[in-house]
Amino acid sequence: MPPRFINDRYALSPNPRSGGMADVYRARDYNQEERLVVVKEFKNGQIEADFLAESFRRETLALQELKHPRIVELLDSGKDETTGNYFLVLEWMEKDLTTLLKESPPEDWDSFWKAIALPTLEALAFSHNRGIIHRDIKPSNILVGSDGKLKLADFGISKLKRYLEPNITLKDFVSRTFTPPEFDDGSYTYTRDVFSFGVLVLKCLTNIELTEHNNIPSALKAFNAPSEIVEVIERAVSLDPAERQHNADVLLAEINAIQRKTKTGEIKKRPCFIELTPRCLERLRNELKISSEVEIKNLILEDINNESGCGIRPFKFKDDTNDAASREDHYEIYGISYRYHIKIDQNQRQHLSLFCHSPKSTSNKK
Secondary structure, X not given: OOOEEEOOOEEEOOOOEEOXXXXXXXXXXXXXOOEEEEEEEEOEOOEOHHHHHHHHHHHXXXXXXXXXXXXXXXXXXXXXXXXXXXXXXXXXXOEEHHHHHHHOOOOOHHHHHHHHHHHHHHHHHHHHHOOEEOOOOOHHHXXXXXXXXXXXXXXOOOEEOOOOOOOOOOHHHOOHHXXXXXXXXXXXXXXXXXXXXXXXXXXXXXXXXOOOHHHHHHHHHHOOOOHHHHHHHHHHOOOOHHHOOOOHHHHHHHHHHHHHHHHHHOOOOOOOEEEEOHHHHHHHHHHHOOOOHHHHHHHHHHHHOOOOOOEEEEOOOOOOOOOHHHHOOEEEEEOOOEEEEEEEOOOOOOEEEEEEEEXXXXXXXX
């Protein structure tokens, strides 16, 4: 059986995926060397024509406005000459987040944040910054391309504050679990997407069935993430919209700050002890006019432990007659004012023997 065409250009494959207002087809664009695309055809006859026209209009306007690497690209739109149905043509995406999670569930919060949550929230923040509220964040509306990159899709019930009048409401087409319970009177519009994102996180990273809003506290208890992240998500899914982050941009900034802090904290700091050789100690006493060894060590530590950190490199001997064994574990450390020749103690690896020092010239900065 030959494929059905839309406007003599898009050849539709059989067995579309049916949604609330549209059928989604895998298709070929015969004007672009049979490029693989997605055709979303709005279904006349099953839903009132005004609702279909409004959904088509909203999604078209949203996708024309939102050009972003994490938002699915609109390639074409219009009305089929044969059926009179509205349609959108979108870039081809291999699967959705639901399928991805079944194939490769995230190991922990950090891997989920990097691969899924961050790109989704970046797309949502971009949308909010342009006055567009998605209103239907859920796994089936987050798509995955052949390159593995995630993109936000399905703006069919979105709100575009600059363009649309509230004369037709599409609130009955929302996904209940991911939608906050309060009436949308326009006071906390962006926080509705914040709530949905928070539920998405809990849905993906816990085994709690989120069929009702009263399941959220159990999911929060089961959510295994740093305590600061749990607190952020807990506010995001609050049933009180005033407690949520104002929009996705604020939520993104909060989580990014925690992730940076956590990443910095992961660098393990180990104590290190300095031992001065007798010759070095004597030189420093004469130069600094200080007799106390403790005071001299404190000055060295202050020179090394500065906000900019210290530089380090293998020590370069001037005398090439030294054998390889004598060069092992010899390093040069750069502080603010001095550079130091040190050697790691073979018996106590946390101890550094300091042989000599010299003023740090600009030519020695590495």
